[in-house]
Amino acid sequence: MATVKEKTRRRDSLDSPPNMSSETPLRMLIFGSSSDVQISTSQSILGQDVFSRFEVNILATKKSSGVVQERKTTLINTPNLQDNRGLPDRIVQRELRKAVCCSCPGPHAVLLILDALHLTADTTDILKPVVHYFGEQVLKHILIVLYQKKNRRALSIEDEVKRNKSFREIAEKCGHNYLFFNEEMNQTHEGSQTQALFTKIDEMVSEHGVYSNMEFKDADKRIQIEERFIRKSMEKQIRQTMEMLEKKHSGEALVREMKNYEDKIQIECREKAELAVADKIGFTLRVVDYAVAVGKGAFVGALLGFAVGNEGMAIGAAIGAGLGGVLGGAVNAAWSYISSSFPDALRDST
Structure with missing residues (x-):
């Protein structure tokens, strides 16, 4: 277990405040298991149409901002690498360079959005390009968001996800930082899921600081x-x-x-x-x-x-x-x- 001294030194090395207030603008860098979950979660968080109805496949980095629960919030969606496996490396690098610049001086969290109902054997593959381009230290700043559209069988879904071998592997790599995000519940309970997301990010920033290199x-x-x-x-x-x-x-x-x-x-x-x-x-x-x-x-x-x-x-x-x-x-x-x-x-x- 890390000592208090070790944690303090880690935060200082990132030039980040140990705690965040509601006045602190949030920057979230987003990767996803599909364009659909990225789009749906982003629009649910910001409470607005981040993408047009014609945008079903995220091919380019997109920065979207708004005020959510009286907090300035910026989402930087990266191209979905699962849906676009054939993208040339030069295009991927170009778009991830944009993602770096759009999230400077560094994201408060890297969201890895997964479809809670479709966790497959290759789910862990989504981590490979993230670590490849951003380094192993990024794993401490990844928050896995398990997205569900409808509020049904919530408890059984959570139990099923936690038994999934691929999910357990990816959760372990990311320090077991994950939460379930239900779009329908977020709408009917006045942004309760978004509030839980913000709270989890604040806790991670308090522990590890803002991600930077x-x-x-x-x-x-x-x-x-x-x-x-x-x-x-x-x-x-x-x-x-x-x-x-x-x-x-x-x-x-x-x-x-x-x-x-x-x-x-x-x-x-x-x-x-x-x-x-x-x-x-x-x-x-x-x-x-x-x-x-x-x-x-x-x-x-x-x-x-x-x-x-x-x-x-x-x-x-x-x-x-x-x-x-x-x-x-x-x-x-x-x-x-x-x-x-x-x-x-x-x-x-x-």
């Missing part, structure tokens, strides 16, 4: 830089809109309208930055030579700092080692990154 940390830093560039390019538009609001409103109405506009701009800049950075990060941390990568990272960081000007110089050295890890341990990979980054940096500095 070098990829998330590097992506988050780069997203913040990209956000500033995007906002700077929109300065004229923002100023004109603010002036228009000042002419149309006054007093409390003006304060409210300006805050709403500022929130809108913030979200827009963030989402554009996430997509821009998603094209530049990679899943290479678990296969690089860190000693070599850190050395090259310092060189790459310095060059990037030079490319983007004084602001970039200030952070180039600071994040160089992290960039080196993400870029891999190869000179070719580093040079490829520099080549693709220089045009963007020069564009933004003009």
Whole structure:
């Protein structure tokens, strides 16, 4: 059993608060045994149509946000790898890069949504790509959600699931973090299932912190830089809109309208930055030579700092080692990154 000291050290290493309040926005990264359970559970949690009726197969990462039980909630649905086994690896990596960026600085929980009525022998296979792309540490942050659409035979279903060999295997790998989620009950009992989900996630965050690794940390830093560039390019538009609001409103109405506009701009800049950075990060941390990568990272960081000007110089050295890890341990990979980054940096500095 882990000691209190060990638990504290683990949380500190993730730069995460030990506890969460209802004010903390929730970020959930979602994988599923089928597109159908992902779609149904996501829409039940947010209480709105996240997907259109024509979207029956999740092929791309999709970020959806809303306020649920007075709590800001963001769901990041990844492509369903069970339904789309033939997806080329480059497409999978591209979409999972988006998932990383959309859930920065890291998800509070990774939801693994399974159909409680259809647990098959290959159910455990769904864990393989998750661990492959996000590392073994992600297992501590996975919450298995056993989805049921109708509220029937609830007790017998739970007993049956717990006897299922595949489920027992996957539950053991994930530290037995699981809960049953009944869509019909969630609707008729005012979000009771969603509340139970939030409570379980809060408990997991209190225990293990927010999930993060070098990829998330590097992506988050780069997203913040990209956000500033995007906002700077929109300065004229923002100023004109603010002036228009000042002419149309006054007093409390003006304060409210300006805050709403500022929130809108913030979200827009963030989402554009996430997509821009998603094209530049990679899943290479678990296969690089860190000693070599850190050395090259310092060189790459310095060059990037030079490319983007004084602001970039200030952070180039600071994040160089992290960039080196993400870029891999190869000179070719580093040079490829520099080549693709220089045009963007020069564009933004003009």
